[in-house]
Amino acid sequence: MDERIKSPLLRLEKRSKSSIKPVYAWMIRLGSILVALLLGCIAMGLAGCNPIRAYGTMLDGALGNAAFRQQTVKKAVPLLGCALAIAPCFKMRFWNIGAEGQITAGALAATFVVRLLASKYEGDSASLPLLLLMALAAMLLGGLWALIPGFFKAKWNTNETLFTLMMNYIIIGVVAWLQAGPWEARQGRIAQFPQVAWLPKVEGVHCGWIIVLLLVFLVHIYMRHTKQGYEIAVIGDSLRTAQYAGMNVGRIMMRTMFLSGAISGLVGFILCSGATNTLSKDIAGGVGFTSITVAWLSQLNAFAMVAISLMLGILTKGADTLQTVMNVPAAISDIIIGLLLFCMLGCEFFINYRLILRKKSRKGGDGA
Amino acid sequence: MTAIDTLVLLLIAAITYGTPLLYGTLGEILTEKSGNLNLGVEGIMFMGGAFGLGGVYYCEKLLGTPSGIAAVGIALLCAFLAGALASLIFSFITTTLRANQNVTGLALAIFGTGVGQFAGEMMRVRAGGYVTVSNELKAVFTGSPFPQFLKDIPYVGQLLFGNSHFFYIGVLFAVLMHLFLKKTRRGLYLRAVGENPATADSAGISVTRYKYLATVIGGGISAIGGVVYIVTTAGCTWNNEGLSGVGWLAVALVIFCLWRPLSALWGSVLFGALMILYMRLQIAFIPTELYKILPYVVTVVVLILSSLRNNKEKQPPEGLGLAYFREDR
Numbered sequence: 078m079d080e081r082i083k084s085p086l087l088r089l090e091k092r093s094k095s096s097i098k099p100v101y102a103w104m105i106r107l108g109s110i111l112v113a114l115l116l117g118c119i120a121m122g123l124a125g126c127n128p129i130r131a132y133g134t135m136l137d138g139a140l141g142n143a144a145f146r147q148q149t150v151k152k153a154v155p156l157l158g159c160a161l162a163i164a165p166c167f168k169m170r171f172w173n174i175g176a177e178g179q180i181t182a183g184a185l186a187a188t189f190v191v192r193l194l195a196s197k198y199e200g201d202s203a204s205l206p207l208l209l210l211m212a213l214a215a216m217l218l219g220g221l222w223a224l225i226p227g228f229f230k231a232k233w234n235t236n237e238t239l240f241t242l243m244m245n246y247i248i249i250g251v252v253a254w255l256q257a258g259p260w261e262a263r264q265g266r267i268a269q270f271p272q273v274a275w276l277p278k279v280e281g282v283h284c285g286w287i288i289v290l291l292l293v294f295l296v297h298i299y300m301r302h303t304k305q306g307y308e309i310a311v312i313g314d315s316l317r318t319a320q321y322a323g324m325n326v327g328r329i330m331m332r333t334m335f336l337s338g339a340i341s342g343l344v345g346f347i348l349c350s351g352a353t354n355t356l357s358k359d360i361a362g363g364v365g366f367t368s369i370t371v372a373w374l375s376q377l378n379a380f381a382m383v384a385i386s387l388m389l390g391i392l393t394k395g396a397d398t399l400q401t402v403m404n405v406p407a408a409i410s411d412i413i414i415g416l417l418l419f420c421m422l423g424c425e426f427f428i429n430y431r432l433i434l435r436k437k438s439r440k441g442g443d444g445a
Numbered sequence: 446m447t448a449i450d451t452l453v454l455l456l457i458a459a460i461t462y463g464t465p466l467l468y469g470t471l472g473e474i475l476t477e478k479s480g481n482l483n484l485g486v487e488g489i490m491f492m493g494g495a496f497g498l499g500g501v502y503y504c505e506k507l508l509g510t511p512s513g514i515a516a517v518g519i520a521l522l523c524a525f526l527a528g529a530l531a532s533l534i535f536s537f538i539t540t541t542l543r544a545n546q547n548v549t550g551l552a553l554a555i556f557g558t559g560v561g562q563f564a565g566e567m568m569r570v571r572a573g574g575y576v577t578v579s580n581e582l583k584a585v586f587t588g589s590p591f592p593q594f595l596k597d598i599p600y601v602g603q604l605l606f607g608n609s610h611f612f613y614i615g616v617l618f619a620v621l622m623h624l625f626l627k628k629t630r631r632g633l634y635l636r637a638v639g640e641n642p643a644t645a646d647s648a649g650i651s652v653t654r655y656k657y658l659a660t661v662i663g664g665g666i667s668a669i670g671g672v673v674y675i676v677t678t679a680g681c682t683w684n685n686e687g688l689s690g691v692g693w694l695a696v697a698l699v700i701f702c703l704w705r706p707l708s709a710l711w712g713s714v715l716f717g718a719l720m721i722l723y724m725r726l727q728i729a730f731i732p733t734e735l736y737k738i739l740p741y742v743v744t745v746v747v748l749i750l751s752s753l754r755n756n757k758e759k760q761p762p763e764g765l766g767l768a769y770f771r772e773d774r
Contacts, residue, residue, distance in 0.1 A: 089772075091772070120560075120563065123567075124567055174551065229748075229749055235749055235752035236700065236752065238484065238547065239693070239696060239697045239700070239744065239748055240745060243697070243741040243742075243744050243745045244745070246690060247741050247742060247745070250734055250735060250737055250738030251734075251735070253734040253737075254732050254735045257732075258732055258734070366554075366555060367555075369548075370552070370555065373548050404570060406562060406563045408561075408562035408563040408685075409559070410559070411555055411558055411559025411562070411563075412560055413559075414559070415555045415556020415557070415560075418552035418555065419534060419549075419556065422542070422545070422548060422549055422552065423537075423538050423542045425542075425544060426542040429543075
């Protein structure tokens with residue numbers, strides 16, 4: 078189009094994939110995170126506290142000393158694990174928002190194993206065979222819980238978003254029933270696990286953090302360097318291409334969902350064996366939802382997830398401190414997480430498109 | 446108490462619990478008719494609940510107790526504005542900035558839940574522990590607009606005329622929305638945008654404008670559901686948990702109702718009944734905690750059944766969830 082002929086004040090041009098350097102793209106994303114944090118100041122201002130002091134309190138509460146740091150890592154571990162679980166599904170454009178339930182299912186299975194077998198293992202220290210059995214059971218039930226919606230999606234294209242979500246409420250209801258009924262120890266709680274079923278601690282935090290860091294590499298390799306990972310990417314980009322290429326889309330969907338559920342289940346095992354040492358209906362505590370944010374903010378990149386999950390760990394731990402110190406509701410962390418997502422989603426536009434003003438052409442990307 | 450009495454009581458309670466769902470569903474129907482799949486209803490309803498309650502509470506505190514109709518109007522308006530604002534964010538990010546609707550909706554669900562809880566908690570902190578409105582207003586919100594003699598008709602009196610203002614307003618909304626979608630030119634345009642935006646665009650319909658308007662108004666209507674829950678069933682006090690899940694049920698209900706506003710009427714009452722059945726109709730061998738998951742199990746069954754049918758009349762708007770860019774054609 079000739080620019081001298083009447084052109085609109087502002088027009089868009091699609092960038093080709095190579096025309097923006099990855100460095101700039103990540104700078105835009107970083108900028109959008111800053112914008113989100115700035116917008117978070119408004120909420121804090123409305124709550125009547127000084128935003129700078131508030132962010133300072135949050136940072137201090139999350140990283141101020143070794144005990145705080147351990148708690149922050151404790152919060153980041155399930156987020157990271159679960160984001161790794163969600164990533165293959167989202168890559169496939171399969172909107173699995175049932176991680177919350179898959180975690181709970183995993184924790185339920187692990188607890189079942191403990192109740193069944195723990196008496197056979199004696200001693201005060203963790204027993205490796207028992208822990209392995211727990212992890213296996215957790216992965217199996219978590220995977221199966223995810224497979225159900227996967228199966229119906231593959232067979233009849235049933236809406237997976239709502240299906241996986243409803244599965245959350247169902248399994249959480251089942252745990253609520255166990256907690257108040259058959260498995261109740263006292264006052265509506267399930268008894269604490271014996272110490273043989275506790276994940277051992279490394280550097281002051283249960284060794285779940287080592288497991289999820291290992292998973293980072295495994296998931297990265299799976300997604301980027303295997304045939305199965307490639308199939309997932311193709312289905313996500315274009316379902317028709319996948320069908321045309323002769324891929325068995327239904328089978329791949331079910332396989333991916335099982336895998337995703339299994340990793341979430343493993344996170345459930347880590348949570349009940351490492352963090353709480355028991356099962357309760359709140360075991361997942363919103364991790365399944367927040368980890369969606371982690372997965373998406375990191376562009377489904379396994380290594381970026383480590384950083385983002387730590388950031389959100391700092392944010393949620395900091396928000397807890399903020400509530401006790403400055404009386405700001407801890408829901409502030411949800412607001413900031415929401416804002417982060419909005420900004421990250423919005424900023425992709427500036428990465429994919431270039432804004433061109435009528436007179437002089439200028440590069441877009443102020444990262445709003 | 447006879448069986449009929451029990452049934453009537455159950456139905457009345459079902460209507461009370463179903464009314465928030467009705468608004469949530471109606472709003473989402475309007476949104477989805479424009480081809481936008483807004484999964485943020487959960488967050489929108491939280492915001493509507495918190496801001497609606499806040500509006501009524503502060504209004505009463507500053508200006509004295511408003512009259513019946515005014516109070517209902519303030520609650521509706523504040524909730525509507527909160528929901529409209531939330532949906533405006535959604536529209537801007539999906540329609541203008543072209544982001545993925547699913548993830549943006551999830552973000553809105555997280556954000557809205559956070560804002561709602563934050564605002565609710567803040568009100569509680571400011572008020573020193575407890576936010577509620579006067580008993581007069583509570584009576585207004587739960588009372589019906591009809592005179593007593595109509596309610597005194599045996600059996601059907603309470604059922605037909607004894608419900609809250611909000612239920613009748615919701616029925617009115619449903620009828621109006623039905624007429625708008627089926628009988629007006631603008632309704633036809635809106636449906637065209639949802640079915641096939643490219644065709645609508647070539648016919649000279651502004652796709653962007655219709656998507657924005659439908660999503661913003663739809664979000665506002667959904668948000669009213671939140672405040673209705675707070676002022677009718679939650680006793681005009683804020684709680685962080687009460688609304689959780691209602692918004693998602695509303696999204697599922699849209700599928701159940703096949704995107705028809707009039708079907709939303711009985712659909713929401715049915716789901717209202719499922720939500721309270723465990724309190725009203727105890728069955729000895731089913732534990733309460735398992736009974737409570739009934740609505741979710743039914744939703745799953747509904748989702749499966751609705752995916753099995755292959756009727757052309759019973760499909761979602763064809764362009765649902767897909768972004769439309771003129772340049773990409």
